[in-house]
Amino acid sequence: MFALKKIIAAFILPPGVFIIILLFSGLWFLFKKNWKASIINCFLGISMWAFSISPVADAMLRGLEYNLKIPENSNGDVIILLGGGVYDNAPDLSGIGAPSEDMLGRILTAVRLQKKLNVHVIVSGGVVFEGKKPEAPIVRRFLTDLGVPDKKIIIEDKGRDTIENARYTSEICKRFGYKKPLLVTSAYHMKRSVMSFEKVGIKVMPFPANFKTWENKKYGWEDYLPNSLDLTHTAMHEYIGFLFYKFAY
Known part of the structure; x- marks a missing residue:
């Protein structure tokens, strides 16, 4: 039955x-x-x-x-968390707006990594479509709810897509002198993200989240x-x- x-x-x-x-x-x-x-x-x-x-x-x-793995020695000096969509007006426990299901997986990975390394997190995500709210402030609220100190969070809220995320985030890295950024995004999104950062002159260490496939x-x-x-x-x-x-x- x-x-x-x-x-x-x-x-x-x-x-x-x-x-x-x-x-x-x-x-x-x-x-x-x-x-x-x-x-x-x-x-x-x-x-x-x-x-x-x-x-x-x-x-x-x-x-x-393919060929993406969780780094064993993740000794970066900053975490870059790329936006992956939010429900900008959804009611939530601590305010208005909530991350998409895919974005939530990225957030949880970034939180655990930040607790391990105690470094800053750059949250990148702006207004994708007119009339919507930027992603980064909503993600910031979730990070602080999950225990990341607010003083450890840097907001980049102008990037509308991956290449703009890379461009504006690279400016922040150069301004603060970050040399070894760890890039957190969904595994399926990582290749395009790494290429975007390479195009703006930043070498990142991939730290994939939300794997959809695995061996066997x-x-x-x-x-x-x-x-x-x-x-x-x-x-x-x-x-x-x-x-x-x-x-x-």
Whole structure:
């Protein structure tokens, strides 16, 4: 009964319901001998199914996270924490605004690292879209809630994307004389982030958070059911962003 419930849910919720519609449309067109429409619908349905399952999403993310490890000797002189999205008007225990699920993982990594090293944390994240609030002050509130002294936090609230985060943060590093910054961001975002800092003349030590893939990851039958397209979207966004940054800056 439990397995049946999971299977039914996978195909009545998006994207599963759209996969079913496309596949049945393909069969209907096949019955009507409309070969072209049948092939297109079946192709779209199978493609959507493939991109929504964990093994395919992980394969795409693995190329971004490949060869990244947690440094054993993390002896940097400052932590750079890159923004990863906030819910700017969400009610929260200590104020208004809360980090996204992905950003929360970065925050927790930065907090534990700061407690270990007792260095400053540069929080980078500005207003991405007009009418929104900057990320950095919201993240700062969470850092202090989790025990990071306010005097140990430096705010960079002008950067709207990764390359601007790198540019404005590099200015802070040069102003304060930081030579060995530790870069904290999600593992899938690290390659583009490191490249961005290299383009503005700053060498950073990657300290990845939020790994989505790992060695010898096991998959069960449920991982082949249609699921969210979020991870596939994330991977494609990073690949496109990496190529754009590589050739545009």
